[in-house]
Amino acid sequence: MNFVGEHILSVAQLNRADVEEIFSVADIMTPFAHRERVTRVLDGAILCNLFFEASTRTRLSFGTAFNLLGGSVIETTDMASTSLVKGESLQDFARVVSGYSDVIVMRHPIDGAVAEFAESSRSPVLNGGDGSNEHPTQALLDLYTIKKELRARKKDLDDLRIAVIGDLKYGRAVHSLIKLLKLFRNITVHLVAPPDLGAPENVIADLLKAGHEVQHFEQLAHGIQTVDVLYVTRIQEERFSSSAEAHKCKGLFRINQAVFSQYCEPDTVIMHPLPRDSRDAAQELSVDLDSHPNFAVFRQSDNGLIVRMALFALILDVENKVEDHSAPVGWFSDAKKWD
Numbered sequence: 001m002n003f004v005g006e007h008i009l010s011v012a013q014l015n016r017a018d019v020e021e022i023f024s025v026a027d028i029m030t031p032f033a034h035r036e037r038v039t040r041v042l043d044g045a046i047l048c049n050l051f052f053e054a055s056t057r058t059r060l061s062f063g064t065a066f067n068l069l070g071g072s073v074i075e076t077t078d079m080a081s082t083s084l085v086k087g088e089s090l091q092d093f094a095r096v097v098s099g100y101s102d103v104i105v106m107r108h109p110i111d112g113a114v115a116e117f118a119e120s121s122r123s124p125v126l127n128g129g130d131g132s133n134e135h136p137t138q139a140l141l142d143l144y145t146i147k148k149e150l151r152a153r154k155k156d157l158d159d160l161r162i163a164v165i166g167d168l169k170y171g172r173a174v175h176s177l178i179k180l181l182k183l184f185r186n187i188t189v190h191l192v193a194p195p196d197l198g199a200p201e202n203v204i205a206d207l208l209k210a211g212h213e214v215q216h217f218e219q220l221a222h223g224i225q226t227v228d229v230l231y232v233t234r235i236q237e238e239r240f241s242s243s244a245e246a247h248k249c250k251g252l253f254r255i256n257q258a259v260f261s262q263y264c265e266p267d268t269v270i271m272h273p274l275p276r277d278s279r280d281a282a283q284e285l286s287v288d289l290d291s292h293p294n295f296a297v298f299r300q301s302d303n304g305l306i307v308r309m310a311l312f313a314l315i316l317d318v319e320n321k322v323e324d325h326s327a328p329v330g331w332f333s334d335a336k337k338w339d
């Protein structure tokens, strides 16, 4: 695909070559993300962040990525502070906001709302998560992380064996990741979910059609054996009809040091898109694994910056100009440690 000026709404838009192109531009972005060099390649450009659901990583990493490329960020984090609450349509909203910005990231609680907004936008729109539908940039950073972690183990994305664990019904990050995996060869996916929270048929259909192996598990101990990657997700309480319903599903699957040592292969990579639910009732991924060398969760969130910088560079057609507008940093060198 030619990324220039394109919306990124779903992983279904991408083929394998597109994903590999994003990853190679991400590699170029790494010294800039790590503040070893600075670039002003997007000087004068404006990102508009529209986040109508809570977010830590997606909003802040998109904003930071744009700033690190030399651009400026405007944003709103609350629908109630926009004129959408006065009856303004998404179409009018898109026409107006796209006049104020060169690229837009939107998170919206309703499935398909970001795509609807994009239809009327004059600037490219990136889907920062729409309802329980998709979270395409999360899946790209997840896959980039898996590739890097596996490279250190002399493995690749082809032949990947992955267990995805937790709320596979409502988890948009896991939907995008599962759909993206179909692009690789000989993938094995273990779907480990409580009975009512399995992955929707449409999410796994293409994976099955492409001949990959998909196995369903309701027992954590069975599902997490013989895989290269554990991808743990939280119960998406905000999508349930009530907090009480969500609570019935919490705490059913808990990965901790003891479970990992008993059932997983020693070099299995541990991932989570975050946020993890650290409240007593949940704890799907225990902090007692945080210092384990296979715990890639914060490398994963750091990679969000790199991959989102790559997407901006490709969409705004500056991926080959980043070095021309760059310089060594003068203010900061070794203060922060990157894994």
Ligand code: CP
Residues within 6 Å of the ligand: 054, 055, 056, 057, 058, 059, 129, 135, 138, 173, 273, 274, 275
């Ligand atoms: N992974 C993710 O989407 O995190 P936030 O909800 O904090 O953006």
